[in-house]
Amino acid sequence: MRDVKMKLSKHEYPGVGETLYAGTLDNGLEVRVIPKKDFSTYYAAFATRYGGAHRRFAVDGRRLDTPAGVAHYLEHKMFDLPNGDNALSILSANGADPNAFTSAEMTCYYFECTEAFEENLRMLLHFVSTPYFTDETVQKEQGIIAQEIRMGEDNPGMVVYYKLLEMLYDHHPIRDRVAGSVESIAEITAGTLYDCHRVFYAPSNMVLCVEGDVDPEAVARIAEEVLPKEKAPVPTADFGEEESLLPSAALHMEEMAVSAPQFLIGLKLAPGEGGPAFHRRYITAELAMRMLCGPSSPFFLRLYEQGLLTADFGCEIDSPAGAFMVIAGGESKDPEKVQDEFKKECARIAREGFDEAFFTRIKRAAFGSKLRGLEDFDNVCVSLAQGVFEGICTLDAFALLEGISAEDCRRFVEENLTPERMALSVIRPKAAEAAG
Amino acid sequence: MEYSRSELMPGVFLSHLRSDKFKTACMSATLLSQLKRETASMNALIPNVLARGTTRYPDLEQLFARFDELYGAAVEPINRRMGEVHCIGFFASFPEPAFLPGGEALLGEMTTLMAEMLLSPNTRGGLLLPAYVDSEKEKLLDLIRSRVNDKRSYAVTRCLEEMCCCEDYAVSRFGTVEDCEAIHYKKLTRYYRELLRKSPVELFYCGRAPFAEVENAFRDALSGMPRGEIDYEIGTDLRMNALESEPRYFEERMDVTQGRLVLGFRLGECMEDPDRAAIHVFNAVYGSGVTSKLFMNVREKLSLCYSASSAVVLRKGLMIVSSGIAFENFDAAKAEILAQLEAVRNGDITDEELNAARRAVASDLRATLDSQSDLESFWLSQAVAGLDYGPTELAELVEDVTKEAVTAVARSVELDLVYFLRDEDGDGEDEDDKDEGREDEAFEA
Numbered sequence: 036m037r038d039v040k041m042k043l044s045k046h047e048y049p050g051v052g053e054t055l056y057a058g059t060l061d062n063g064l065e066v067r068v069i070p071k072k073d074f075s076t077y078y079a080a081f082a083t084r085y086g087g088a089h090r091r092f093a094v095d096g097r098r099l100d101t102p103a104g105v106a107h108y109l110e111h112k113m114f115d116l117p118n119g120d121n122a123l124s125i126l127s128a129n130g131a132d133p134n135a136f137t138s139a140e141m142t143c144y145y146f147e148c149t150e151a152f153e154e155n156l157r158m159l160l161h162f163v164s165t166p167y168f169t170d171e172t173v174q175k176e177q178g179i180i181a182q183e184i185r186m187g188e189d190n191p192g193m194v195v196y197y198k199l200l201e202m203l204y205d206h207h208p209i210r211d212r213v214a215g216s217v218e219s220i221a222e223i224t225a226g227t228l229y230d231c232h233r234v235f236y237a238p239s240n241m242v243l244c245v246e247g248d249v250d251p252e253a254v255a256r257i258a259e260e261v262l263p264k265e266k267a268p269v270p271t272a273d274f275g276e277e278e279s280l281l282p283s284a285a286l287h288m289e290e291m292a293v294s295a296p297q298f299l300i301g302l303k304l305a306p307g308e309g310g311p312a313f314h315r316r317y318i319t320a321e322l323a324m325r326m327l328c329g330p331s332s333p334f335f336l337r338l339y340e341q342g343l344l345t346a347d348f349g350c351e352i353d354s355p356a357g358a359f360m361v362i363a364g365g366e367s368k369d370p371e372k373v374q375d376e377f378k379k380e381c382a383r384i385a386r387e388g389f390d391e392a393f394f395t396r397i398k399r400a401a402f403g404s405k406l407r408g409l410e411d412f413d414n415v416c417v418s419l420a421q422g423v424f425e426g427i428c429t430l431d432a433f434a435l436l437e438g439i440s441a442e443d444c445r446r447f448v449e450e451n452l453t454p455e456r457m458a459l460s461v462i463r464p465k466a467a468e469a470a471g
Numbered sequence: 472m473e474y475s476r477s478e479l480m481p482g483v484f485l486s487h488l489r490s491d492k493f494k495t496a497c498m499s500a501t502l503l504s505q506l507k508r509e510t511a512s513m514n515a516l517i518p519n520v521l522a523r524g525t526t527r528y529p530d531l532e533q534l535f536a537r538f539d540e541l542y543g544a545a546v547e548p549i550n551r552r553m554g555e556v557h558c559i560g561f562f563a564s565f566p567e568p569a570f571l572p573g574g575e576a577l578l579g580e581m582t583t584l585m586a587e588m589l590l591s592p593n594t595r596g597g598l599l600l601p602a603y604v605d606s607e608k609e610k611l612l613d614l615i616r617s618r619v620n621d622k623r624s625y626a627v628t629r630c631l632e633e634m635c636c637c638e639d640y641a642v643s644r645f646g647t648v649e650d651c652e653a654i655h656y657k658k659l660t661r662y663y664r665e666l667l668r669k670s671p672v673e674l675f676y677c678g679r680a681p682f683a684e685v686e687n688a689f690r691d692a693l694s695g696m697p698r699g700e701i702d703y704e705i706g707t708d709l710r711m712n713a714l715e716s717e718p719r720y721f722e723e724r725m726d727v728t729q730g731r732l733v734l735g736f737r738l739g740e741c742m743e744d745p746d747r748a749a750i751h752v753f754n755a756v757y758g759s760g761v762t763s764k765l766f767m768n769v770r771e772k773l774s775l776c777y778s779a780s781s782a783v784v785l786r787k788g789l790m791i792v793s794s795g796i797a798f799e800n801f802d803a804a805k806a807e808i809l810a811q812l813e814a815v816r817n818g819d820i821t822d823e824e825l826n827a828a829r830r831a832v833a834s835d836l837r838a839t840l841d842s843q844s845d846l847e848s849f850w851l852s853q854a855v856a857g858l859d860y861g862p863t864e865l866a867e868l869v870e871d872v873t874k875e876a877v878t879a880v881a882r883s884v885e886l887d888l889v890y891f892l893r894d895e896d897g898d899g900e901d902e903d904d905k906d907e908g909r910e911d912e913a914f915e916a
Binding site: 127175331400404407 | 491492493494495531532535536538539540541542543544564565566569570606609610613614616617618619620621622623725726727728729760761762767770774776777795796797823826827830831833834835837838840841842843
């Protein structure tokens with residue numbers, strides 16, 4: 036035993052065979068490590084609580100308002116290193132498979148590898164904490180990002196999603212596209228990127244999650260060595276005044292080159308307060324929606340048999356950047372009819388509740404799905420990171436699941452899934468494309 | 472991880488991987504047949520119709536209730552093509568006993584349930600139910616029509632179709648609208664029975680149960696399977712050269728804001744005795760991943776695109792380069808994509824590029840060992856190709872690939888067709904064109 040203070044504490048989840056090491060370093064960085072014996076893959080995710088929705092914020096008493104798309108732009112430019120090197124190339128040359136994504140609530144840099152883990156981890160921490168931008172390189176990226184934005188405009192899934200968010204949220208910035216627009220990104224300069232990096236990429240605003248055959252304390256030690264020592268103030272995001280639970284519009288339709296109508300039904304839930312109470316609300320919503328419109332629900336089965344829904348119909352609970360919502364959708368020849376049926380089913384459940392035997396089965400199914408989710412390092416690390424930003428631990432879901440009743444689920448439906456709260460976004464085929 | 476393989480019944484093969492590291496076990500049952508235009512839609516439809524109900528669980532409600540009871544154990548229809556072999560059947564995964572109350576073992580029930588879905592569908596008078604067939608037919612038609620929705624995969628599919636217009640590889644694993652519309656439940660039942668009698672069957676299991684236990688479970692579950700004369704004459708025809716002496720050009724117009732440029736190549740004479748490791752490394756050097764020449768030059772240096780990447784279809788001896796570009800950049804992007812291939816042919820490959828490519832391919836292969844679904848598709852692919860080495864052995868070969876071997880593959884590659892998806896009213900030449908960076912095109916998924 037070395038006489039060194041352990042940085043991380045150990046949490047056992049014997050029911051699902053996992054052990055989590057968790058802790059906060061002196062510089063404020065949150066670290067989560069799940070050791071996995073017998074696996075060749077190592078996965079590391081280094082994420083900042085900074086996404087497309089963090090456009091307005093306060094730090095050190097200063098208030099700032101930035102164009103849409105900065106977080107994503109920053110992600111693209113972070114890979115450039117001062118000596119002209121590119122972190123993506125260095126990591127790849129070292130056998131790692133690196134990448135990054137920006138969502139409404141976070142920017143996450145990650146890699147997967149089967150060798151040289153510690154070296155790759157050092158590189159990940161180094162490049163994400165080393166800003167280097169010139170006006171020339173920032174300018175050059177505009178063409179690439181503009182193409183990415185245009186690709187999104189041709190993607191019906193993306194269009195139907197953002198149109199829904201625009202109806203649901205009056206001013207919350209999750210309604211803005213994470214990548215911004217061709218116009219908004221034109222305002223971004225090297226100076227903007229340096230400012231936002233300084234504010235949001237301090238260790239106190241970040242989390243490091245690792246899974247693989249590693250020594251958790253070694254991971255914490257490397258993070259301390261590579262990252263800045265000081266604890267910087269954490270920025271406060273300004274998402275505007277709390278929104279009403281009602282959507283600003285109930286229906287949006289537009290036409291694109293698609294073969295059949297695509298639709299999403301959505302509604303807002305009261306914002307996430309974080310912590311275990313929120314986690315419980317989240318899992319209750321998951322169970323309720325699985326019973327209401329999951330693959331074995333009476334609603335889905337009836338509409339599937341009637342040819343109104345296809346197997347790709349799905350439902351998602353999402354809590355980006357303090358928002359909290361339920362979204363269900365897919366493809367249908369008659370989305371409005373689907374929404375009518377959905378409203379009727381919600382009213383019926385609110386009245387009659389869920390069948391107990393059905394509830395017991397769904398709980399077993401939910402357990403099995405969550406267990407399966409643990410096989411995927413990417414899924415585990417990213418949801419651990421997201422959990423840190425929401426004050427929850429995703430592994431607690433198994434225990435929470437046990438304490439939720441069918442009545443909790445009924446009440447969730449009664450209180451939230453009311454007709455006036457719903458909005459419907461539809462992409463219809465252009466007349467010429469409809470013939471297929 | 473121990474691998475074993477045996478023939479359980481005539482033409483029924485089990486690949487078994489024993490491993491303690493996963494929390495769930497997985498298995499699949501796949502019927503193999505020749506990919507052909509006349510049967511593709513029927514093949515696509517069969518697993519979906521079978522998944523509607525069995526004799527014991529006659530409708531979705533009862534079947535799904537059973538899945539929920541088995542801890543969300545899904546048995547999902549699969550429809551893949553591996554080269555010109557059409558692979559249809561079911562994939563299932565379910566929790567290992569160690570994580571269930573009382574250590575409940577699901578293997579026996581799951582093999583029974585999967586076999587039942589394959590062999591004992593809900594029928595009337597021995598015929599598949601017209602209602603199930605019609606309903607799944609409508610959904611399949613919608614799916615076939617929906618291929619236009621995703622412009623990236625649409626463009627790649629169209630390029631492959633035009634390139635292989637005289638080969639079965641042009642046939643989609645879903646078939647065509649016309650063939651699908653013509654399906655009648657009686658005809659489908661006849662075809663399904665025939666398929667059961669003569670298709671080679673590949674079974675796969677990965678989990679904690681020992682070989683003998685899995686073998687017995689499958690043997691019991693499949694004991695009623697009719698076996699006739701097995702059709703072992705299935706496989707993929709390789710065409711070594713481009714169809715015409717000059718590369719063909721095919722343009723399609725649609726209401727899009729971004730152009731899709733796809734180049735289709737034949738891997739050429741290197742397919743006569745393919746060095747699989749070298750072909751994978753060549754692909755990584757040239758166009759797959761962020762250290763590749765396409766990524767570094769077409770995207771990073773010239774900013775011609777958001778992404779440009781290559782992928783090989785080894786089983787059919789093809790390579791595809793796919794990129795998203797501004798309409799005006801067509802000429803510049805195409806020229807640069809071909810210039811980078813020329814560079815590989817001329818041996819203009821640095822040690823760093825070669826090392827990065829070898830490590831990326833080897834690492835991907837080793838990571839396969841950590842994912843059950845990747846293992847399943849790796850071993851099915853090996854079975855179809857008649858190969859028996861595992862991901863680790865292939866990774867070792869990859870690490871020894873030389874620059875000369877990569878250059879030799881590049882010299883063998885030949886451009887066959889250029890496909891361009893563009894806007895409806897643009898005039899040919901504008902200004903500048905962009906590619907999308909990195910994409911993993913799942914050609915055969």
